[in-house]
Amino acid sequence: MAANEKILEVLDLHVQYFTPRGAVKAANAVNLYVKAGEIVGLVGESGCGKTTVAMAILQMVQPPGRIVKGEIRINGHNIVNLSEAELRKVRWRELALIPQGAMNSLNPVLRIREQMGDAIQAHEAISARDLKARVLSLLNDVGLPERVYNMYPHELSGGMKQRVCIAMAVALNPAIIIADEPTSALDVVVQRVVAQTLLDVKKRLGVSMIMIGHDMGLQAQMVDRVAVMYAGNMVEVGPVESIFAQPLHPYTQLLIESIPSIRERKPLKVTEGLTHDLRNPPTGCCFQFRCPRVEPRCLQAQPAMIEAGPEHLVSCIHYQAR
Amino acid sequence: MEQPILSIQNATKIFGGGFLSSSKPIVALDRFSLDVYESQSKIITIAGESGSGKTTLANMILGFTPCTEGKITFNGIDLNQMNGEQRSFYRQEVQAIFQDPYEVYNPFFRVAHIFDMITRHFKLARSKKEAQELIEEALNLVGMRGGEILEKYPHQLSGGQRQRVMVARAYMLRPKLIVADEPVSAVDASLRAMILDIMLRLRDTRHISFLYITHDLSTAYQISDLMYVLFQGTTVERGNTAKIIEDPRHPYVQELIDSIPVPNPKIKWNMNIKLPSEEVMRMKNTVGCRFYPRCPKRMDACTKAFPPMVKVSEEHEVACYLYQ
Amino acid sequence: MTVEETVDPKESPATRRVNVWDSPWLNTKFLVGGSIIVVVILFGLLGPFFWNTELAYTASSPTNLPPMWMAKGSPEHPLGTESNGRDMLASLIVGIPASLRVGVLAATLGMGIGVLLGSLAGYLGGWWDHVIRTISDSVLIIPSLAVLIAIASYVQFPDTTMLALVLAMFAWPGPTRLVRSQVLTLRERGYIRMALLSNVPPLEIMFVEMVPNMLPWLAASFTGNISGAILGATGLEALGLGPTRVPSLGMIINYAMTSSALVRGMVWWWLPPILALIIIFTGFFLMTVGLDEIANPRLRGYGNGGK
Numbered sequence: 001m002a003a004n005e006k007i008l009e010v011l012d013l014h015v016q017y018f019t020p021r022g023a024v025k026a027a028n029a030v031n032l033y034v035k036a037g038e039i040v041g042l043v044g045e046s047g048c049g050k051t052t053v054a055m056a057i058l059q060m061v062q063p064p065g066r067i068v069k070g071e072i073r074i075n076g077h078n079i080v081n082l083s084e085a086e087l088r089k090v091r092w093r094e095l096a097l098i099p100q101g102a103m104n105s106l107n108p109v110l111r112i113r114e115q116m117g118d119a120i121q122a123h124e125a126i127s128a129r130d131l132k133a134r135v136l137s138l139l140n141d142v143g144l145p146e147r148v149y150n151m152y153p154h155e156l157s158g159g160m161k162q163r164v165c166i167a168m169a170v171a172l173n174p175a176i177i178i179a180d181e182p183t184s185a186l187d188v189v190v191q192r193v194v195a196q197t198l199l200d201v202k203k204r205l206g207v208s209m210i211m212i213g214h215d216m217g218l219q220a221q222m223v224d225r226v227a228v229m230y231a232g233n234m235v236e237v238g239p240v241e242s243i244f245a246q247p248l249h250p251y252t253q254l255l256i257e258s259i260p261s262i263r264e265r266k267p268l269k270v271t272e273g274l275t276h277d278l279r280n281p282p283t284g285c286c287f288q289f290r291c292p293r294v295e296p297r298c299l300q301a302q303p304a305m306i307e308a309g310p311e312h313l314v315s316c317i318h319y320q321a322r
Numbered sequence: 323m324e325q326p327i328l329s330i331q332n333a334t335k336i337f338g339g340g341f342l343s344s345s346k347p348i349v350a351l352d353r354f355s356l357d358v359y360e361s362q363s364k365i366i367t368i369a370g371e372s373g374s375g376k377t378t379l380a381n382m383i384l385g386f387t388p389c390t391e392g393k394i395t396f397n398g399i400d401l402n403q404m405n406g407e408q409r410s411f412y413r414q415e416v417q418a419i420f421q422d423p424y425e426v427y428n429p430f431f432r433v434a435h436i437f438d439m440i441t442r443h444f445k446l447a448r449s450k451k452e453a454q455e456l457i458e459e460a461l462n463l464v465g466m467r468g469g470e471i472l473e474k475y476p477h478q479l480s481g482g483q484r485q486r487v488m489v490a491r492a493y494m495l496r497p498k499l500i501v502a503d504e505p506v507s508a509v510d511a512s513l514r515a516m517i518l519d520i521m522l523r524l525r526d527t528r529h530i531s532f533l534y535i536t537h538d539l540s541t542a543y544q545i546s547d548l549m550y551v552l553f554q555g556t557t558v559e560r561g562n563t564a565k566i567i568e569d570p571r572h573p574y575v576q577e578l579i580d581s582i583p584v585p586n587p588k589i590k591w592n593m594n595i596k597l598p599s600e601e602v603m604r605m606k607n608t609v610g611c612r613f614y615p616r617c618p619k620r621m622d623a624c625t626k627a628f629p630p631m632v633k634v635s636e637e638h639e640v641a642c643y644l645y646q
Numbered sequence: 647m648t649v650e651e652t653v654d655p656k657e658s659p660a661t662r663r664v665n666v667w668d669s670p671w672l673n674t675k676f677l678v679g680g681s682i683i684v685v686v687i688l689f690g691l692l693g694p695f696f697w698n699t700e701l702a703y704t705a706s707s708p709t710n711l712p713p714m715w716m717a718k719g720s721p722e723h724p725l726g727t728e729s730n731g732r733d734m735l736a737s738l739i740v741g742i743p744a745s746l747r748v749g750v751l752a753a754t755l756g757m758g759i760g761v762l763l764g765s766l767a768g769y770l771g772g773w774w775d776h777v778i779r780t781i782s783d784s785v786l787i788i789p790s791l792a793v794l795i796a797i798a799s800y801v802q803f804p805d806t807t808m809l810a811l812v813l814a815m816f817a818w819p820g821p822t823r824l825v826r827s828q829v830l831t832l833r834e835r836g837y838i839r840m841a842l843l844s845n846v847p848p849l850e851i852m853f854v855e856m857v858p859n860m861l862p863w864l865a866a867s868f869t870g871n872i873s874g875a876i877l878g879a880t881g882l883e884a885l886g887l888g889p890t891r892v893p894s895l896g897m898i899i900n901y902a903m904t905s906s907a908l909v910r911g912m913v914w915w916w917l918p919p920i921l922a923l924i925i926i927f928t929g930f931f932l933m934t935v936g937l938d939e940i941a942n943p944r945l946r947g948y949g950n951g952g953k
Binding site: 045188214215218219240241244251256258260261265269271 | 516564590
């Protein structure tokens with residue numbers, strides 16, 4: 001597999017939720033790719049569409065939502081409009097999900113060995129002995145001791161359950177793992193242990209990841225590239241170093257400035273923040289209501305993504321050549 | 323010496339373990355003490371992770387749960403022995419903001435209902451017009467206008483707006499103290515600063531103290547004056563916020579601060595923190611230091627008795643035998 | 647904001663379906679059940695304008711006439727008559743509302759007592775809770791029909807109101823338990839805490855803050871209780887223990903039984919009241935299930951729409 005091969009490509013994705021009071025445009029013309037062995041962070045505030053994009057990649061958008069337009073390619077094959085049977089093969093084998101609050105999704109009456117075994121057996125024929133060896137090696141991969149094999153979820157702490165979910169996600173060697181806030185609701189020390197586990201697994205298995213999150217600190221620690229979403233639009237994508245060193249889009253700048261520091265005390269940066277109704281977006285840039293640099297020409301159309309540096313794309317009129 | 327308005331003395335809360343219950347008692351909060359003075363308005367952080375007892379403390383101060391041992395007094399009157407009038411006065415003087423700014427709205431009513439309740443039951447205004455003015459003033463303080471939000475339903479406001487309305491509501495009562503239980507945890511990162519800034523302004527211009535209950539040491543560092551760090555119900559370090567964050571002494575606080583992800587991709591975690599096995603983690607040390615099972619610097623003395631508070635510098639105390 | 651702006655015309659079927667999903671009150675089961683009950687009520691309400699209800703009393707008509715579509719049937723008594731000279735159509739027009747009335751009355755009373763006691767038990771807790779729970783649990787395990795029969799054989803009920811009152815004695819423990827558990831969960835809610843911090847007195851918290859949020863649960867319990875009370879009343883009447891002057895559905899069954907309608911092949915006598923009961927029960931059952939789904943989104947088979 002070539003290092004720069006694009007495992008996953010999202011092309012011009014539009015997702016809308018059809019409510020009685022109009023269609024909620026949860027994702028507009030989103031473009032994103034993930035290369036082999038890379039972690040892409042997907043950030044933005046709640047309701048910005050990051051989970052919607054993840055669900056669309058997995059073809060799991062819940063009604064009344066629907067993919068209106070766009071393609072999702074895995075290893076070059078478009079999976080939008082595949083039949084449910086074909087999709088089942090793609091999910092888990094190619095794509096795995098660590099859902100938000102995954103640790104609470106474990107079945108309380110099944111032992112860990114049964115939960116993990118069932119997930120594997122549902123997708124491949126495997127002998128009982130091989131299955132046990134496989135589950136044990138997966139537990140080992142995520143740094144859990146062997147005795148977890150026979151335990152029930154309630155006997156495990158939150159961090160351990162989260163690691164079981166990671167083990168289940170990698171069980172079928174997927175090409176891409178989508179992790180939706182994999183460490184939220186965990187204590188900060190445990191969060192660090194789980195984050196470490198994820199990085200470790202990624203390195204060992206060479207799997208690619210999309211990590212959804214809102215904690216910019218965690219993103220800085222974990223991901224290779226960051227994709228910033230605002231109100232259903234992708235506003236900036238770039239390598240993590242350049243996003244943190246030189247954020248271009250005013251919204252990204254705001255996000256980075258508003259990270260509370262534990263290193264120095266500084267005055268708070270206060271901004272008004274009212275996002276428009278996603279059913280009725282304004283003409284022009286999606287960030288116009290909150291942008292400190294808004295100009296009349298911003299109100300004409302959503303700016304196209306332009307390349308501002310190597311792999312660094314931004315959707316802001318201020319970086320367009322006049 | 324000035325008497326504290328709110329004084330928490332050895333407040334302890336034990337759940338379960340009644341003589342009919344089969345479960346072992348759980349000490350949610352162990353001998354917590356804190357004084358709040360009227361003359362100096364301060365933001366006091368109660369920091370801790372899940373299970374640290376910080377929410378139990380908030381519930382005790384707000385009168386939702388009684389202390390098992392110890393007491394909380396307000397102007398010298400025990401919270402559990404207040405008569406109706408005293409309680410009503412206490413409610414006006416000690417208010418609260420909660421974590422989830424959606425949960426605190428009754429979905430059945432418009433936003434104005436929040437203000438109607440307090441104007442009626444605390445008799446804040448003699449006329450409708452006076453009430454309107456009070457509400458408008460409180461809303462203006464948090465950067466909102468009544469006409470825009472009062473007639474809306476809570477779900478029509480954004481998370482940040484809902485929380486600001488709650489701050490305005492608390493402010494309208496002109497309290498001495500606001501218990502803010504994770505007020506910004508459910509608010510988007512880019513809007514947190516606004517809520518925190520309002521808290522700072524209320525402290526400085528209206529002399530309202532805050533008990534800022536949070537798991538987030540970074541925001542606490544930015545806004546608070548004093549800090550109490552809790553671990554499994556016990557106070558492990560307390561004092562000046564900056565001193566604790568910049569020079570943490572307790573091994574737990576050190577581990578905590580060290581684990582906060584640095585928002586700089588160039589400074590990566592110094593990897594491989596190891597937590598002890600689950601059995602060790604679950605083994606609650608109920609006699610000595612609660613952190614003993616996880617502590618990298620544990621000693622035999624730690625299991626014998628709970629370490630007393632030691633003063634390590636001015637306004638900085640730590641409960642750890644390392645500094646004895 | 648206009649919908650036209652955002653929704654393509656060819657997508658409107660999807661939007662219409664979404665509409666139904668969006669308002670929980672537009673639950674199919676609830677609507678179908680509700681329509682059935684409305685039709686039944688209209689039958690009772692409008693019937694007297696189209697048919698002479700005096701014919702529901704003894705000796706007002708010729709005896710033992712079959713329905714009009716059978717041999718010897720007559721259009722003057724379209725559903726036939728029975729052995730005591732009652733017209734069946736008139737009996738149903740009078741009997742259906744009589745039975746419904748007993749059910750609604752008993753359920754309303756039971757509900758009222760339940761809301762009051764349940765809120766007290768859940769809200770005040772402690773001693774109140776213990777006493778109320780003990781009594782309601784005890785009443786719940788008493789076989790109500792047996793006790794009713796015992797009572798009814800001593801006291802002859804003068805009218806349906808009296809019957810409803812006695813039935814209500816057994817209709818309150820269910821709502822009491824329901825309201826108590828609801829109050830217990832609501833009490834931990836943020837908005838109830840806010841009300842407490844706003845110095846709102848307990849009664850106002852119960853009835854202004856809590857009860858509106860319990861409406862779907864209360865409604866589901868209410869419709870369920872109506873069927874229960876109708877069943878109880880019909881049972882007593884069929885045994886001949888009900889008020890004898892009013893021809894309720896149970897009374898018709900009782901007369902049919904005592905006059906051996908079954909053996910004599912007088913299907914038009916015993917079947918119509920049973921059919922009416924089945925229709926009524928089906929209607930209330932569907933309403934109850936629908937209301938349950940409305941109150942409990944998880945039963946609706948999709949989430950809250952959150953992400």
